[in-house]
Amino acid sequence: MAIANLLLSMSVTMLVPALPIWLMSTVNLDSQQTGLAMGAFAVGLFLPGALCSYLVQHYRRNIVFLICVLVLAVSMTLPFYRLPVLHAFPLIIIWRTLQGVAFGLAQMVLTSTLVIDTCESHQRTEANHSATWFGRFALSLGPMFALLLMQLSGLIVPSPITSPAMSTLNVFFLAMVCCIMAVVLVLFIHFPFRVPEDNLHLFSLDRFFLMSGLPLFFNLFLVTLAIGMLMSLPVTIDAYGMVMVGFLLALLAQRFVFCDAELKSEAVSGMLLIGASLIILLASRYSPLTTPILGLGLGLVGGRFLLFFIKLSRHCQRGTSQSTFMLGWESGLAIGVGLGFYVFHNRHMEMLLTALILDIVALLMYVIWTHRWFLAHKNR
Structure with missing residues (x-):
């Protein structure tokens, strides 16, 4: 299931460098329309959440996951159709929202139900931690594979017989293959039958959103918002590879550096490292130190x-x-x-400064309020 989570997440992160190229070169969207299309994915993440608890109790939960991933796989085929009506901007927004719905529900079922169901109670925290780390590695591996495939196809290193549309189509195909592989892996796993609750509601926050965790949610959102803006920049394969090196360093740091450290030191260190990487980017955009420090900070947070x-x-x-x-x-x-595309297209320095401000706000919010609030409200 951890590898299935990696493949599922990679199928989405592959689109970060490839989809904007396809939208601008083939669908002829401008940067603002491209930004809206990329952001529509976030809207789709929240849409099925209230139905998650009902679906996994009324139907077999692994089947719900498989259907969602297959829907995501089928959605990857839209760029292969050359019908102009399918490339209209409103339909692109609906398409991206649908991808968000399929991915969001698949992730909710996988992380909130399937991983937990197959573990003993004393192993569940470790299982959640491990499965989420596999998904986190997709943040570097997905774009790496996409950029490598486009380079081999002749997009990054131009070829007279290869168009941007043809090169990005290979990425969509690989994303579809990742979805299918995730489905195959989960099909091999046996999941125990669970009796549905007596009072089953169609809409519920169960397995969807922990309202008592809003401060943590907003604090995390500020950090990942800054990281997402950076991902809209033209980034090299090597840079994403060094982000993965930073992730590996974060795993080692969690095991050997922060295991007995003060509780808030890990999150504070992570946000400080992200801020340091942004300052380096502002001073020298192509410094090799930037991406491993960024990956280390993001992994810790x-x-x-x-x-x-x-x-x-x-x-x-x-x-x-x-x-x-x-x-x-x-x-x-x-x-x-x-x-990044809607507001800061070709305005990279302003984007980096905004990302740094977001990281500073997240750090201050955590130090001044969130950590104390967490200590007063934690239940474990």
């Missing part, structure tokens, strides 16, 4: 906030806390990418 959400949840709210974390993480990234 993501890992610590995930545990905070788990500790904040009460009995039978673990799944809800996982979905809330996922929404804060994914929606911040999607809206950040959208803002």
Whole structure:
């Protein structure tokens, strides 16, 4: 399931560098329309959430996941159709929103239900932590594979016989393959039958959103919003590779540096490192130090906030806390990418300065308010 989460997340992150190229070169959208299309994904993430609890109790939960991933896989085929009516801007917005719906519901079912159902109670925190880390690695691996495929197809290194449309189509095909592979992996897993609750409601916040975690949600959202804006920049394959190096360093730091440290030191260090990477970018945009420091900071913040959400949840709210974390993480990234194209297209220095301000606001919010609030409200 962890590898299935990696493949599912990669299918979406692959589109970050490839989809804007396709939208601008083939559909002929401008930067603002492209930004709206990229941001529409975030809207779709929230739309099915209130139905999640009903669906996983009324139907077999693994089947709900499989259907969602297959819908996402089918949606990857739209760029292959050359019908102009399918490339109209309103339909592109609906298409991206539908992708957000399919991915959001699949993630909610996977992280809030399937991972938890297959683990003993004393292993669930470790399982959530591990599965989420696999999805986090997709943030670097997805764009890396997309950029490498476009380079091999002749888009980044231009070829007279290769158009941008043809090169990006290969990325959509690979994203579809990742979805299918995730489906195959989950099909091999046996999930125990769960008896539905007696009072089953069609709409519910269960497995969707932990209202008591709003401060944590907004704090995390500010950080990922800044990161999403950076992902709208033209980034090289090597840069994404170094982000993964930073993620690996974050795993080591969590194990050996912050295991006995003060509780808030990990999140504070992570946001300080993100801020340091942004300052380096403002001073020297192509510094090789930037991306590993950024990956290290983001990995520390993501890992610590995930545990905070788990500790904040009460009995039978673990799944809800996982979905809330996922929404804060994914929606911040999607809206950040959208803002990068809509507001800051070809205005990179202003974007970097705005991202730095967002990170500083998130750090101050955490130090002044969120951490104290968490200590007063945690349940584990």
